[in-house]
Every structure is written in structure tokens, then in C-alpha cells.
Amino acid sequence: MRKYLWGGILLVVLVLGIAWWRGTGDRESGAAPPPATVASADPIERGRELVTLADCRSCHTARGGAPFAGGREIPTPFGTFYSPNITADARTGLGNWSANDFWHALHNGYSKDGTLLYPTFPYTNYTKISRSDSDAIFAYLRTITPVSQANRPHELAFPYNHRILLVAWRWLFFRPGVYEPQPGKSPEWNRGAYLVQGVGHCSACHESRNALGATRSEAGPSGGLVLNWYAPSLTSPRQAGVENWPVADIISLLKTGRVDTNSTKAAALGPMAEVVSESLQHAPDDELQAMATYLESLPVTHSNDENSESSVKYDIPRSILEAGKDLYTKNCADCHGKQGEGREPAAPPLAGNRAVLMSSAVNPIRMVLFGGYSPGTAGNPRPFGMPPYSLTLSDEQIAEILIYVRRSWGNSARPIRGEEVSSNRGNPLW
Amino acid sequence: MIRKRRNPLWASLAMALLIFGGARAQTPDSELDTLQQRVKPCTSCHGNEGRATREGYFPRIAGKPAGYLLNQLLNFREGRRHFPMMTYVAQYQTDDYLREIAAYFGSQQVPYPPPMPTRAAPAVLARGHQLVTEGDKTLDIPPCTACHGRRLLGVIPAVPGLLGVSQDYLTAQLGSWRSGVRAAAAPDCMGELVRRMRHEDLDAATTWLASQPVPEGQEPEDSFEHSPPLHCGSIEQGSRTP
Numbered sequence: 001m002r003k004y005l006w007g008g009i010l011l012v013v014l015v016l017g018i019a020w021w022r023g024t025g026d027r028e029s030g031a032a033p034p035p036a037t038v039a040s041a042d043p044i045e046r047g048r049e050l051v052t053l054a055d056c057r058s059c060h061t062a063r064g065g066a067p068f069a070g071g072r073e074i075p076t077p078f079g080t081f082y083s084p085n086i087t088a089d090a091r092t093g094l095g096n097w098s099a100n101d102f103w104h105a106l107h108n109g110y111s112k113d114g115t116l117l118y119p120t121f122p123y124t125n126y127t128k129i130s131r132s133d134s135d136a137i138f139a140y141l142r143t144i145t146p147v148s149q150a151n152r153p154h155e156l157a158f159p160y161n162h163r164i165l166l167v168a169w170r171w172l173f174f175r176p177g178v179y180e181p182q183p184g185k186s187p188e189w190n191r192g193a194y195l196v197q198g199v200g201h202c203s204a205c206h207e208s209r210n211a212l213g214a215t216r217s218e219a220g221p222s223g224g225l226v227l228n229w230y231a232p233s234l235t236s237p238r239q240a241g242v243e244n245w246p247v248a249d250i251i252s253l254l255k256t257g258r259v260d261t262n263s264t265k266a267a268a269l270g271p272m273a274e275v276v277s278e279s280l281q282h283a284p285d286d287e288l289q290a291m292a293t294y295l296e297s298l299p300v301t302h303s304n305d306e307n308s309e310s311s312v313k314y315d316i317p318r319s320i321l322e323a324g325k326d327l328y329t330k331n332c333a334d335c336h337g338k339q340g341e342g343r344e345p346a347a348p349p350l351a352g353n354r355a356v357l358m359s360s361a362v363n364p365i366r367m368v369l370f371g372g373y374s375p376g377t378a379g380n381p382r383p384f385g386m387p388p389y390s391l392t393l394s395d396e397q398i399a400e401i402l403i404y405v406r407r408s409w410g411n412s413a414r415p416i417r418g419e420e421v422s423s424n425r426g427n428p429l430w
Numbered sequence: 431m432i433r434k435r436r437n438p439l440w441a442s443l444a445m446a447l448l449i450f451g452g453a454r455a456q457t458p459d460s461e462l463d464t465l466q467q468r469v470k471p472c473t474s475c476h477g478n479e480g481r482a483t484r485e486g487y488f489p490r491i492a493g494k495p496a497g498y499l500l501n502q503l504l505n506f507r508e509g510r511r512h513f514p515m516m517t518y519v520a521q522y523q524t525d526d527y528l529r530e531i532a533a534y535f536g537s538q539q540v541p542y543p544p545p546m547p548t549r550a551a552p553a554v555l556a557r558g559h560q561l562v563t564e565g566d567k568t569l570d571i572p573p574c575t576a577c578h579g580r581r582l583l584g585v586i587p588a589v590p591g592l593l594g595v596s597q598d599y600l601t602a603q604l605g606s607w608r609s610g611v612r613a614a615a616a617p618d619c620m621g622e623l624v625r626r627m628r629h630e631d632l633d634a635a636t637t638w639l640a641s642q643p644v645p646e647g648q649e650p651e652d653s654f655e656h657s658p659p660l661h662c663g664s665i666e667q668g669s670r671t672p
Binding site: 065274344347372373374377384388429 | 470523
């Protein structure tokens with residue numbers, strides 16, 4: 001928390017300096033940039049596809065609530081945001097907005113009345129969306145049944161509840177700009193880059209954020225903590241990089257939430273299960289193909305796992321490994337196998353499984369505590385699930401099991417501490 | 431088919447990417463390709479075959495009408511009921527899969543344990559018995575048996591039995607209906623009814639229900655004897671077929 005406090009103080013100082021110098025006047029004109037690609041001719045249909053790819057509905061719909069009427073709680077280190085109503089209701093939604101107003105929100109991060117928007121709304125990604133796509137999205141949103149539901153005010157900690165700080169934040173971290181196709185790359189690659197960086201806003205989760213909540217780089221989604229899960233790096237071969245995957249396998253994972261071929265095996269869980277369930281499984285195949293083409297081409301980066309793990313010698317007491325083995329044999333081996341070899345199709349191997357071996361142990365800890373299912377999709381309609389162990393095993397026991405798993409059968413990830421399990425036990429389920 | 435591993439790329443994508451596959455285990459893995467294996471996350475808390483235990487908070491799900499169980503899964507998924515672990519497991523599953531899981535537990539016929547001994551005062555039990563079997567006309571409360579079946583074992587497909595669940599569980603459910611935390615598909619007949627009832631009457635009814643043994647070998651009734659006294663959205667939702 002301390003880093004966020006210092007971040008806040010830094011912002012206050014910056015804002016005073018910058019506000020007079022720069023004001024809030026960096027509105028870009030609404031002139032239409034060239035569209036990223038040619039897509040469906042009917043703007044409403046194209047808008048529907050883009051809204052699906054951007055997964056607008058997930059954040060702008062409360063559980064059990066009217067679609068796009070807002071009210072979903074979005075917890076962050078700065079406080080809790082509540083998504084607004086984006087139906088066409090005149091009083092509580094976007095009913096009085098024009099396509100130009102909408103473009104300013106998406107591209108420049110301003111509301112209709114000039115209010116600066118918090119970047120929880122990922123306009124840092126959406127700024128890459130072309131004007132014609134913005135208009136198509138807006139046209140589609142006009143077709144949603146208008147719902148009268150007043151927006152709930154955000155509940156933010158001081159000083160983040162002062163929107164004026166966003167002037168400084170934007171100066172530091174935000175430059176509006178539509179995606180520029182890269183010459184020398186195929187139209188498919190450029191389409192994929194446009195979708196991954198812009199519409200799909202993958203980096204909003206798959207990238208670490210600094211003390212002021214800004215993603216650290218635009219090009220390399222290198223892993224970040226979000227909603228109490230670790231969104232792995234999309235560029236590291238030790239995490240979720242797909243640089244050697246057949247494109248068909250990447251598409252399969254995005255579309256069905258699971259891939260299980262000779263060379264590649266993976267499944268989506270946690271918040272990614274929502275992305276697959278609500279967005280990607282409904283995306284057109286050529287869009288997924290473009291995203292996969294781009295993702296596969298991302299330059300490899302090396303996350304901290306790589307330096308710290310296998311070369312470091314950990315002194316783990318024999319008694320802990322013995323206890324872990326004993327607990328593993330009783331609780332896990334029936335499905336995951338005595339040697340961590342897994343049993344298809346029900347249980348993945350744990351030997352060599354990079355999801356279990358990342359330096360951030362948040363995901364394996366959560367999986368043992370709470371279990372969970374992959375999303376049910378047309379391609380994987382009856383997923384298997386991991387049972388929760390939060391009720392039957394103590395924090396220490398779970399740590400012992402995970403130490404055993406992370407240090408056996410050729411695995412050499414860092415050991416974890418019981419406190420790491422404790423600090424995840426009370427976290428909400430997503 | 432022989433599966434050769436070519437330089438396996440241990441891949442994980444997304445939030446927690448788990449990798450499947452690898453060497454063959456001793457027993458055929460195809461034996462795990464069952465619904466029983468798929469519902470392991472359910473049975474961790476609800477017990478093998480969904481039988482639960484008589485003292486736990488987690489309710490028995492074995493042998494409850496499948497439409498009722500489906501309703502609850504949909505209620506958790508869509509925010510009418512609130513229990514984080516249930517919402518977590520149900521939230522991204524399809525109607526068809528949830529229906530299949532509901533049917534699986536609905537078809538489990540396993541014996542009930544005897545009820546916990548009760549220390550309630552005889553007057554409380556008598557009032558509970560009266561409310562459950564006769565209702566209270568002056569308070570406009572129909573008897574539980576009017577909807578939940580003469581034997582209180584439920585009515586197929588969507589009305590649950592009320593016997594064989596702990597008092598803790600019953601009290602928690604009625605209490606959360608009363609406070610608006612739990613709801614059923616509209617119109618929410620149970621919510622309306624619970625809000626009509628006095629606190630001590632809710633307590634008396636659950637005390638008596640939890641003290642009753644479940645008759646051996648008896649199943650939910652096939653249909654209502656008379657049409658239910660209230661209009662229940664849950665009965666329609668749970669009766670829907672794919």
C-alpha cells in the first residue's frame with residue numbers, strides 16, 4: 001500500500017505543476033483516421049462483433065442485471081469502481097451522446113461533459129480504435145434496449161477520488177493515437193495487433209502496472225496481478241508466451257478455453273475463463289486467426305522466473321518435502337498421478353506444467369484453495385474441474401503440497417511460504 | 431493411438447493455464463472421462479454422491495428434484511442466490527451442462543442419516559408441526575406441505591424436499607430470503623411467504639423440520655395434489671426442458 005500512497009503524493013505535486021501549464025486541453029479532433037482493416041459492411045453488425053471482441057458487456061453488466069446497464073463492481077488498489085450504464089437511456093445512459101461524444105470517450109478518455117475518465121475504462125487501449133470502428137460500436141450500442149439505471153458513484157481512496165489528478169496521470173502515461181498499421185507486416189498481422197493492443201485490450205490484465213496504475217509498456221504484455229490472479233506474460237516462454245505454438249492451437253485455446261494436442265496443452269481459468277466465455281468464443285474465426293498470428297510473433301522476453309529459479313539452490317527441510325509428498329499422495333495423486341504425470345482428459349500433468357511453476361505462485365495457490373472449472377464452450381461443453389481444498393487443508397499443508405509439486409519430477413520453482421497461502425485465502429472468488 | 435511427445439511445449443495461457451496430457455497412468459484414463467469425475471468439485475463440499483452430512487452447513491443435494499437443483503445453479507450463476515463458491519463454479523457453464531449435473535445429483539438415491547437430536551421445547555415443536563402441516567390462516571400462511579408435498583420430500587421437477595437438511599441450513603436460507611439476499615425466479619413465492627412470517631414461526635418450522643427422520647425409500651411426489659397456493663416462477667423455470 002505504501003507505494004500507492006507515495007504515488008498519490010507524487011500525483012498531487014505533479015498535478016499542481018501541470019494543470020496551469022497544460023490545462024485539460026489535449027482533445028484531439030474527431031477527424032476520422034483510416035480504418036485498420038475492411039470488415040463487415042453493415043456498421044451495426046460490425047459494431048456487434050467489436051463489442052463482443054472488446055467484451056464491453058462483461059464490465060458494463062452487473063451479475064443478473066440488465067445487459068450494458070452497468071453497476072458491476074471493479075476492485076482495484078485505488079478503490080472500487082462501478083461501471084456506468086452504456087445503454088441508450090437518455091437520463092442514466094448514453095442516450096444523449098453523439099457518435100462524436102463516444103469517440104472522445106474511447107479515443108481521448110473524456111466523458112460527454114468533459115469529465116476526465118479513469119483509466120479503469122481502458123481508453124489507453126481503446127485510443128487505438130479507428131474512428132469508423134468507434135462509430136460502429138456506438139451504432140450497435142444504440143440498438144441495445146435502453147435501461148434506466150443510475151450510475152453508482154465510485155468508492156475511491158484519497159487522493160484518487162479527485163479526478164483532477166488525471167490531468168497529471170494522462171500527461172505521464174497517455175498519448176491518444178489510433179493504431180498505425182506497420183508496413184512490412186501482413187494485413188492479418190496488423191489486424192491481430194489492432195485487436196490485441198486496442199479492441200481486445202489484453203494488456204489491461206496481462207501487463208504489470210506501476211504505482212500509479214499505468215501499464216508499463218505498450219508492446220510487451222509481460223504479466224500482471226489482476227483481480228487477485230496473476231495474468232501471465234504473453235511474451236515469456238516460462239509463462240504464457242505462445243511463440244512456438246501452432247496458430248491453430250492458439251485459436252483453440254481462445255475459442256474453446258482449452259487446447260489439448262500432442263504439442264500443446266493448456267486451459268483458461270480465473271478471469272480468462274470469463275474472457276473466453278463472454279467474448280472470445282463468440283468471435284469470428286478470422287479475427288481469432290489474426291490475434292493468434294500477432295500473439296505468436298511477439299518478441300520473447302524473459303521474466304524474472306528465468307534468472308531466479310533453477311540456478312538458485314534452496315535449502316528445503318526434508319521434513320517439509322516428506323509432509324508434502326504424503327499430502328500429495330493422499331489428496332492429489334489419484335488424478336494428477338504419483339509422478340505428476342496427469343491423467344487425460346481429467347487432470348493435467350504437474351510435472352513441467354508452467355502454470356504451476358511461475359515465480360508468482362498466486363494461481364496455483366488459488367487453484368488448490370478454491371479449485372475451479374474452465375469455461376463451458378461449444379468446443380469444450382463439459383469441462384473437468386479442480387476441487388477446492390480450502391476447507392480440508394491448512395495454509396501450511398497447502399504450502400507443503402505446492403513445495404513438493406514445485407520441487408519434484410524435474411520441477412525447480414521457488415518454494416512458497418504458508419503466509420502466501422494465508423494471504424490468498426480471504427481473497428474474493430472471480 | 432500412440433502419443434509421442436515432440437519437444438513438448440509446456441504451455442499455459444490465460445490466467446492460470448493448466449497443461450494436460452503426458453504419460454499414461456496405470457489405470458485407463460478413459461475411466462476418468464465420466465460425469466462422476468467432472469463433479470468432483472461439487473462433492474468436495476456436498477459429500478460423495480451429494481449426500482452431505484446431517485450437521486454441516488453444506489446441504490444435501492442427492493435425490494433432490496433435478497429441476498430444483500438446476501434452478502439453484504441458475505440462481506447462483508445469475509445472482510439471485512449468493513454464495514461465492516457456488517457462483518464461482520457455475521458462472522461460466524452452459525445451461526445444458528448445469529442441467530446434466532443437476533440430473534446426476536437428482537438421480538442419486540442414498541440413505542439419509544437420522545436427524546440430529548433436538549433440545550427444543552415441546553411448544554416450539556408443536557407450533558412448528560402446525561405451521562408445516564396446516565399453516566396459519568390468520569397470518570395467511572399456507573402449510574409447507576401444500577407445495578413441498580404431503581410427505582415433505584418435494585415435488586418433481588422443481589420443488590425441493592425439506593427433510594434431511596440441517597436446521598442451520600434451513601434457517602440460513604429463510605433468513606436470507608427475508609433479508610433479500612436470496613431470491614428465486616420471479617415471482618418469488620418463497621420470498622413473499624417468508625416475509626409474511628414472524629421470526630419465531632420461522633424458527634419453529636425449521637426446528638420441527640430438522641427433527642424429522644426421512645422415511646426410507648420414499649421419493650419426491652410426481653405432481654401436486656392441488657395447485658400451489660402461490661404463483662412460483664421457480665416452478666416454471668425448473669420445469670423447462672432444453
